[in-house]
Amino acid sequence: MSSSSSVVDSGNNRLQVFTGEGKFLARCGKAGRGDGEFNQPWGITLDQAGNIYVADWKNHRVQKLSPQGKFMMKIGEYGTVPVAPGAYAVSYMGPYILPSGTPGYPKAGLLNHPTDVAVDTDGDIYVADWGNHRVCVFDAEGGPIANLIGDAQVMSKWGQMSIDANPDMMKARRRVRSLEPEYRFCFPTAVDFDPETDRIIVADSQRNRLQIYRKVRDYVDFQANL
Helix, strand or coil, X not given: CCCEEEEEEHHHCEEEEEECCCCEEEEECCECCCCCXXXXXXXXXXXXXXXXXXXXXXXXXXXXXXCCCXXXXXXXXXXXXXXXXXXXXXXXXXXXXXXXXXXXXXXXXXXXXXXXXXXXXXXXXXXXXXXXXXXXXXXXXXXXXXXXXXXXXXXXXXXXXXXXXXXXXXXXXXXXXXXXXXXXXXXXXXXXXXXXXXXXXXXXXXXXXXXXXXXXXXXXXXXXXX
């Protein structure tokens, strides 16, 4: 598989494999909800052993296949933010807001239209949980490790320059009760892992930025909202 390319053929609900020169080699998958079947698959990655991971978008899961395309494992099922008692508002920019101002998130293992997947050198799996505004982290067996929800409290120098140049924007920001929603992910579409720096890189698409996390290996308990 090292000299070939695996391509997500989303509209045909399958994967196709080509040589480095673009010659067709194989295909796998079909439309459906069963093991090895897809419903508009989106992101794809390989681990160090050549196993294939696919973000199965409309089936709300990630599937792991062998280098030969045989089904091995699936992670996730459909789940969104529950409507909490006493909730008074919901924003398209994030989860339900309670009177306390505390945002809610689905429990671990629930996915809502995952768009991308990455695997690090330890075998840990990172899923861009697009519809739930987070990145879910799983171990190699699919057990939840952490949820990343975004923590961009320090603005980029370019963003700060834009605000400094716009007095009306500066005044509006001072009137806001809390800037926390600005820190959080909004429909993250892509995730990758840089093995040279141990960094997790997330494309925070609706915020027009990247957020970068450093991998931590000594978690004992599940970390809900990082």
